[in-house]
Amino acid sequence: MSNLLVIPMVLPLIVGIILIFLRPFVRTQRIISFLTMLLTFGVSTYLLVEVQRNGIQTLDFGGWDAPYGITFVGDSFSLLLTATAYFIAAIVLIYVFATIGEEKEKMFVYPLILLLLAGVACSFLTGDLFNLYVGFEVMLLASYALIVLGGEKGQLRESIKYVLVNVFSSFVFLIAIAFLYGTLGTLNFAQLSLRVAEAGQPALLTTIAIVLLLVFSLKAGLLLYFWLPGSYGAPPMGIAALFGALLTKVGIYALFRVFTLLFYHEPDITHTLIGIMAILTMIGGSIGAIAYNDLRKIIAYNVVIAVGFILSGLAIANQAAIEGSIFYLVHDMIVKALLFLLIGATIYLSNVGRLDRVSGMIRNYPLLGWMFFITMISLAGIPPLSGFIGKVYVAQGAIESGAYVLLAFTLISSIFVLYSLLRIFRAVFFGESTISKEDMLPMKKAMIIPSIIFVAASFALGFGVEGIAGVVSDAAETLMNPTIYIDAVLNQGGA
Amino acid sequence: MFGQLLLNILIAFLWVLLQDEDTFEFSTLFAGFLVGLGIIYVMRRFFFKEFYLKRAYSGLKLLLIFNRELISSSVLIIRQILSPKLNFTPGIFTYETKLKGDWEITALSLLIMLTPGSVVVEISPSNNVFYIHAMDVPESKNAVLRALTKFEKAIMEVTR
Amino acid sequence: MKANDVILQTVSKIAVFIILTYGVHLFLAGHYEPGGGFVGGLVLASAFVLLLLSFDIDTVRKGMPIDFKLLAAVGAFLSVGTGLAALAFGVPFLSQTEVSATLPILGEIPLASVVLFEAGVAFAVIGTVVTIIISISEDV
Amino acid sequence: METMMSILVGILVTVATYLILSKSLLRVILGTAIMSHAVHMLILVMGGFSRDSSAPLLGEEAASYTDALPQALILTAIVISFGVTAFFLVLAYRTYKELKTDDLTKLRGHDNDE
Amino acid sequence: MYMLNLAIVSPFIIALIVPLLYKSLKRVHTGWFVLIVPIVLFLYLVQFIPSVASGEVYIYEVPWIPSLGINFTAYLDGLSLILALLITGVGSLVILYSIYYLSKERESLGHFYVYLLMFMGAMLGVVFSDNLMVLYLFWELTSISSFLLIAYWYHRRQSRYGAQKSMLITVTGGIGMLAGFIMLSTMMDTFSIREIIANVAAYTDHTLFIPAMLLVLLGAFTKSAQFPFHIWLPDAMEAPTPVSAYLHSATMVKAGIYLVARFTPVFGGDAVWFWVVSLVGMITLFWGSFNAVRQTDLKALLAYSTISQLGLIMSLLGIGSAALYFDAADTASAMYSIAIFTALFHLVNHSTFKGALFMVVGIVDHETGTRDIRKLGGLMAIMPVTFTLAVVGSFAMAGLPPFNGFLSKEMFFTAVLDVTQLSFFSIDTWGMLFPIVAWVASVFTFVYSMILVFKTFFGKHQPEKLEKTAHEAPIGMLISPVILASLVIVFFFFPNLLGEYLIKPGYAAVMPTFVGVEGYDTQFNISAWHGFNTELLMTLGVVGFGVVLYQLWPKWEGVYAFFPRKWTLDNLYNRSLLTLENQSTNFTNRYMTGNMYHYMVYIFIAILVIVTGVVAYTGAISIDSSNDAPISIYEGFIAAVMAVTALSIPFAKSRLTAILLNGVLGYLLALFFVFFRAPDLALTQLVVETVSAALFLLCFYFLPEWEKEARKPRIKVMNAVIAVSVGTLVTLLALSVQNNRFFDSISSFYENAYELAGAQNIVNAILGDFRAFDTMLEVVVLLIAGLGVYVLIKLKPKKEERGQDVEGE
């Protein structure tokens, strides 16, 4: 029992609630929310270290042992993602401070962001299927509120689609939970895993697994990503950055958890399907990323590509591929946030959201331009930036498993990532400068500092792979060996 | 002021009853009183008028009158529903009452309406004219009017 | 001719008392019978809804100058807060204490933290429902 | 009983799906409301049904109790559905006010780029 | 200890301070500071020549990601030394040249030298890396720095075009190469090239061997501008000329050559390798020379010439690899392995004369303002030094004595002639193609070399067509080409000096198995005169035919018309990108309609197809309703009412009716909760249903009346089919679940609620205690919903506000 494990979820939760009372005090809200994110990041990181030392951390709420109560399970995978999420949130907050405007700040934007993060953390840490649903809902409702913040026409229009798809997927999730409960009589992941294994994952369970696959695919944007490009273009950029960095990742996390811990007995059906969906996602994302001149759309489709890429690792499902996916997941969270912030700054500074309406911005804002360039390189998976090692490992996993089609698509997709961003770089940053010195908007420091930090993080993650290699391999090992997880949850203290 | 106290005690008893305890406990009543106090405190600004619960006898009489009317008119309406051919002529007519004040008006309305065959459609803004819809005007209008005057008298006995 | 709501308003006043009492009862009965914070809260909220329907927002506001948003937040705070209280005692988050104290006058009441927890739920429900309804109604 | 309930769930899902495929936002939202009914009913059915069990109230001192866990889950799900429906409805209404249409086919946005 | 690693990294470190130098020391041309770097590095590397020549190799390893086996391992042997000396040597000359070429007033030198240093470091990294991943890192860095250098004048459209083209092609190739590397490392469980070479013998039959080989070659071919990937190189000429001389002629394009050489010990001896490398090389050789002839831009001419020469070197490496097919002691093998030696020799020669020529063209451009041969002519008198340099470079390129190009060209002829004698890899008569193509290409090479010299420096001077008044270049600009031209001549007269100290150790690195075999030392004696052999006859033929072709040029220009403009590879590239973008737009627009209806249809269909597919595949449906509890008549009746109510909702004429019917559903659901002994649920359901109905009514005031669904009957039918299918699927699965309850529920535990949690209402005990966490979060959900509604209603956009509409678009 370590109550510390609930902190990454409950601290932002309680602070978010308290901030509702501090509505008029914008400065106080800013400081508190930022410190909360940092503190939570610290605690998550500490827990991550603790897992390396003492193994998986669990916490049975209310003291009710699993499977009867709800249990939080912190393993390397979940805590790594939690820590990354809070790191990103803290940094993105700085951008939000600078750009969101006081009106929205007084409309609960900070409480909502904190609650969003609480939902994300809950989804990462929970060891209970139904609680995962609840965690999702916390996250989703916060995201609903955030996506419409401002009430612009475009926001409303896209929010409708976003909300409907998510409402629908939540229903399907509940249906799947109902089926699973009906067949297996429990909700605890560890026990579900045991029971699936004991039953030998018969056809019906495989079918239910597929239903779950579809649910999380909707959330993650795997194949069923139709809602994503529009939605991620709707909210203010700071918020969109959080969306781009975090939301689909929660779905991805769930897919990894469910298809490594629960339903790993029929990979010919489940994982093959994931692979096919991943390929189609990469194709659709790649095509979409080069189809438009709208900057927001380009980056939104880049989110889609990454989803396909990361899930290729799950489809392959060997140690190397899973490790690669985890590396890439962490990288993608950070660099996607960066990408959104940079595009946000670009749109703000140029006052144009399309690549054919502005050019030569690198002359006006060299720092911005070069950071975009680095981001592009990083997302294309070029070393020594952070995207590289994940790509290598996924590729290695694909080769080990003979998944050459996946190999080809993962690698080709990174060319499309490069090309889509190169189009932006070429058109927006290169070329004749269209903004005269007099018309230049000054770039706010707080707008660019977060990006600098993320760029530094991408370098640090690229150069410092050794630093997290142990964590990642432990995470992958835990995913590959369900008994580690099960033992930690069900046999704690006892045997 | 008095009405509020009365209501408070009423709530306290209601509370006791809701607890479904085998024996009457003073502590439960007190708890109920506290609950009532809370509710009334929250609601205090709604007390525009006061409420007296006296003259139990008058009340009982009213109840008896009402029950008689209820049954007789119920029979009437059931007959109409079950008659093979629907043959009646509904309509709206007015009735001017001597009653005054929200509680009296409301009480009369409730009684009229609970009696099958008649519904209050509107009350004039001046609070004195009822517009009543009746199932069968030629046949029941007089019956309704008769019942109305009976009710009116009985209510006044209770309230004044 | 203006509609005269005298009947509605008079009966509603009585009904609201019954509903409020019943709501509090449901809330407290939850530990033993059907009911609990959520239903209790909802019933209490529906009492407010009935008031809003029978009267109007300004009247209700004047009658109860409460910021329902904050009430919802207070509720959430209570629920999460009781969970956090467990941390101070070194027991797992959300451990409920099971003391049913026998107080001098009030007799035996479940003084469990779960009551506080449920109260939080109830407040949150009332606060949210009324916030939603008032927000929409005011937006003309 | 279970078979009948399953079929009923299927019918509700059918209606909900049909409504979700409508043009009018209002129909769609109503579809989600019906879908929530269907889902809650499904969870209940998945908890099993027996005429010999009594409500999960220990005071009743019955021989066996019906499965309480699905009931608790449904309660949570109902609350969440309620919150979501409320939000969705208000979103629809705000959208209509801003964009003057509730026709989803007219709420396309600027997707048709270039 | 790690001087070599430091040497590789030093350009990057200096690059970091260049912007500072540029800003703080405006008066001195930044190039002077930068120049120190390659000179120091060159001198440092020169020290290694003797020991490397005597067979030593150096390895320094700096750990990077040791747990994954990825380390910064610098490996210095004969092959890397040749390249490194070129990189630093030509680098020094190019920087010196650039100091005069690029004006410190007009150009942003800060950027320029950062890129150039970055490139230099990256290139050193490529040639010194033993670790595949680190090699790949530096490899992509060369692509990136090349991109930046080509796009140096990024306001020019053509610069951006060329930069993007080179980046796309080389990075794509690089990614392919990466795949190949990973295949190799997966096969042999190491990232170290040395270890791979040491272990490869056991893996030549591995299924991944050939794919890995082809992928590695893809990287090499794209980088070295081999056909059909050569198309980026002419457009890369948009870069400032020093860059063209350095990257796109002397060094970066040689990275592919280096890679092929480096991997010859791995893949050499395999028929596929032989055929692919030599044939691609031959085709490139021909195609480059053939196209160079018709260029009117001097730099474009040099670009095609470079392509051609790279093809030549590539084909030599391919031919040389055949030697590995044979036993090292076999005399036949020595015959082919000499091609490797020739390749390395020509690699150096090419760098000298092509570097000089680029600089010459740069001077011409710089001093006259044009590179168009149609505007140029008669410069011989005005620019005598430049002219002399041009003659030296061009004649070397044409393969004429007394210039180094003659030597390597002759040796090349020897190599292609040797191929005809091969009797393996099912070569047969196809072998004859090698000398024929080589000869034809050489003729074209001769022609364009002559064009370069004669059209520019002879003929009539046309000052009216020039932007500037032409005059000789400043002395500083001439130093570098003069040094290179001198080397062209020096290498002709003392080829064995070069051969002994640089080329031979390089050869030893490529063909390690051949080191020390009989006659090893004697075979590398380069001489200008071999007597009247076939090679010499071929050379004479080249000159003869070349002169004729040069004279008759306008008459056979029509040959190029056979290659329609529409079908050039360039057009193919442009059109495929354009088509890709347009088709992507079309395709994406077609399904990403923004219409929620479509998205929902996709989602439903995906669910139906996938789940039904899996059901069909696994046979998951198994139904048995014999254990059902009997239905009471009133339950059945209520269920029927519910079904009818539900089914009538889509047909409701008004929204109020629909909402009423939905309310009925909700109330009847509550009734079923009663039937299922769920009092808490019934209570909650009732209240929620009512409050929801109130919410609907509240919003209805503002919402429009719902109209009849104005849809085509076809669509309605489709919707109905989807809906019924989804409903049926759910029912079937639900029934199957009821028939397949594999385990009992855990919930009997909760029946001890009174002892455990002091509660008699089990549901409440679960909500308030056992699963209080869910309840807590559900409260939070409600709170957020409330806040969300509040925000949604209170926060409205202000019209006409700048930034707002951008944020919201």
Place this chain on the structure above:
Amino acid sequence: MSASATGEAIGAILILAGAIMAVISAVGIIRFPDVYTRSHAGTKSATLAVLLTLTGTFFYFWMTDQYISIRLILGIVFVFLTAPVAGHLIVRAAYRSKVPLTETSVEDELKDVLEQKDYHDPTKSEEKQKEEGH
């Protein structure tokens, strides 16, 4: 006859009477010609039905379990109190939204009053007219 048997008997009779009442009033809802007359059946007869049922249930629990259910009493009171109000509101709404009286109606003293005293309902828009299907 034991108390429980008596309880069962009284309960059963009252409940059955209530059930029959319920069906009859439902029939009324179907048969009557306009909303006003239907409301007589719907809100009044049905009220009577539920009162009978609740009373029956009350007696049952009282006689067999000696359990006096306050909830039932409260329920009865509540229904007594509110059902007529509900009926009144529906009828008023019907009238004000211009749902016509059945053709057999003989008199309408409200009609003129409502129109004459500059009665104008601003909330009444066109779409609402349409919705009622008239």
Place this chain on the structure above:
Amino acid sequence: MFQVLLIIALFLFATAIGIAAFRIIKGPSMPDRVVALDAIGVNLISVAAVVSIVLQTRAFLEVILIIGILAFISTIAFSKFIERGVIIERKRDR
């Protein structure tokens, strides 16, 4: 016997509900439907009461009052909507 009577009663209530549901579907006017909804609510109260006896539990007696309350509230809401469109006014002009 007693049980049978109760089942018959339940069936009758169910029938009444069914008939009322038919009126809701058919209309024709909105008030008609609200009347029918109200009738359904009232019948549900009866069903809850009878089911309590059938299942031998007091648990559902809670439901009775709730239905009464809610039927009342929803009828008011629907009536006000039909009459005025706005169901909750900001300020009643009275």
